[in-house]
Amino acid sequence: MVNSDSSFIDEENLKEKTSVHLHHVFSQEELKNADEALEYALETEGFVLDPVKEKKVLRKIDYMILPMMCMLMTCQLMDKATNSYASIVGLRTDLKMTSQEYSWVASSFYLGYLVFEYPANMLLQKFPLSKTLTFAVISWGVVICCHGACHSSSTFLLCRTLLGLFESFMDPAYMIMTSQWYRKEEQYIRCGFWLGMQGFGTMLGSGIAYGFYIHKNSFSFAPWRLLYIVTGVITIFFGIVSFFHIPDIPSKAWFLNDEEKKYVVERIRKNRTGFGNKTFKFSQFKEAIMDPCIYLFFFYMVGYGISNGSVGNFGSILLSEEFHFSTGNSLLMNMVGSGIDIIFPLAFALVNHYLIPSRLAVGLFINVMVFIGVCMLAFAPESATRLGGFYLTYLTTASWACMSSIVSTNVGGHTKKITANTSFLIGFCVGNMIGPQAFLGKEAPIYFTGKKVMVGTYVLTLISQASLLGIYMWRNKKKMAKDITETGEEEEELQLEFGDLTDEKNPKFIYVL
Template structure:
């Protein structure tokens, strides 16, 4: 049923064109009038990978009961692997926070300033390699590229235990950042491949929020080593943290390699009927499975699109507090709040629990109370976090300050929402790759800045860092409001354009799998 030959190209052409030499080589599949008034001719080499299956789903109707069973099958086969990798990713990043109060800084003769750069150096690697990572994910099979990066990242993590000085440790952090840079763009691409737009916010909240399980597991491992093993062995307990988490990462990388298909139509767990349903569901998204061709026109559109910069600045606004909490969370709990070393490790667990529970809860409330308008939910949640940061900054009671501290974890629901917005509202494979890159460059920049806001002279309260967190979350709220207004205006503009054309407007042939951008595709509507 699923064929990759091109014998049917002649039959696929439903449009009368003057055939020139280029059209003989790459036949026109569709002609489109875009939102900005351009006439776009889509040739077969421009199309999405899913286009070769278009004949199989013409006049195909979905059975809602069967689709519901298929959705459960996709959820159970794809979501747990993304969740496990996401948990492992955060667990690996927070190992520094645990190791820092388990003797690592003393054993490596690491100054306070050098430790600040431990957090930032990871994101230098992440930042520098963002373009190559995203390009490799577009050019090569998605699952194999992701899994290879995970396995290498696990090996590098274990190498941390062999470090004997700050320079070696910082080098390991840079290399770790390079290979962890494959993770988030991969998850966003996988989400856009497998789930409808209306389903993506909930799934993103689950896999992004489940990083909290990594926090709980990592804190539990560190606590067990600290309490039951102590720091007086020849092989220090903080080194065991990196060995254990590295082994877990390598194991999950191997599982990912054999389990996750590169595209849904190659899924080992789907039958032929399932694959037809997956294609039809992707067609309704007006997005397919990707195109390996890098398109300069989509690069130009991404650079000129103000949404791209909104994602960049939101990534930075979220990551400045994130970079601080990831590396200094345990230090704050130990020094500012007065918890013992063991208790400070345990106090990371409530934040992990919030990460797990709140994002899916927000997605459910969004679905039932806000008509699935995720951006409205994200604005409300970020406002709550701003109030929490005010408690952390301006109150003196330990309980209220701790409430403010823990409110940071609620923002996970907003960052998950931004990832799902990129997944569903940015179309065109090259454009999605570029916007992904901008968002993650902003995320890296914020995570580089975050640890630097913790000035050793302000210890243990770190008032400057707390103020930076408040400003960052306030700015993030404004950015999400801007995205909501811009997307709503664009939907109105598209509807108006189609209405003005009236009967003259006909849905362009094969438009869903033409690998058009969200602006180029007149059938595309932004999810609010």
């Protein structure tokens, strides 16, 4: 095993060997602003990738990185979804929550997420990514355990807000990691894997809640308290494992040998996004806030988040009160939605890989299906049809996987990327805060206003995604019209590959459609 603090080339030798070369190719200011992978990329210039060996390296990355990503995503969604299960096994009764207070319990998580989203992105840029994420994971595991000790709505609301604060690190970290480890064409499938594990997380949480519920007389604690404690302990455990397992950047991977680390660096050359840069660049931030795509990411996620927050927090209540399943069966019926979450994100990624080359076209198809489901849930007269619509809304996870891969692939420049991530996830927070507020207690068990809000706002996702497709097609056409070839001076190539240039400033950056 390679020591976790080592890189594939001794740092002192690397500096001596490449210093002259670096200063010949880049000015001092350009060196300061370049990507972290630049020095390693200089050392691997002319390195020829063997396709057979590259497949073995990719397989090793998948075996070592993806399972850990999937487990942490499982923990995140398991912890976030505990409200939905706890709400029907005594939480609202024991804490004497009104319907309005429960809606705020759902929204308070996203308030914390919203407030800390940009600071979280900045911390992920400034400090080692894996270690920063590990701190956040362990912290939210502790906070989840604290949920089980709450005896009033106010303390529970505080815990939910803190949980949102610490979970705000997770999604941007994974979007950055996906762009660090994988080629552009590989990223959608990997997003499908780790986002699909949302389903396993909600399935596991639902199963744990069901087990505690049917054996509630065997415990001195209320089932919902045990649910929070057990899920919190599971999260803390995997947070500790992550600390030792996941490297901060690919070139420090303990599970790769020297040659394999060279393959990792060479593989991401054509992404033109590198490993990242620890310097905040105001010029990139300014470009981001002038880029209409950043706002489309936001509006897309507002529409997505309203439906996600509604079903995520009121799903068990709808199954119990509107569809008249028993408490135990409602917990089990949640697993159907969890299965949809697991299967379809990856399934649609494979459709994109083998059948339909446009990710955004696949995403539009998914969102049309979700919109049909939302309409069925809101307006269908038959209970069975409304239930079918309820389960169609779970395809939103597949939609998230598609758009997440677009953000990680189509935004160049590290500061611009974290700004795009922030806009994307702030939209997610805003939507998830609005959704539960539209579910009015006086309308139980039908919650007609909440359902109509879901229908009206989901149109945002369709418009935003179609607009992104049009913009990216236009930008690619403009770049190709300049007739830029793949050959060029060494200085130009290095700057375009590892100069931490934005997607708009880099003439060879081609957007994935």
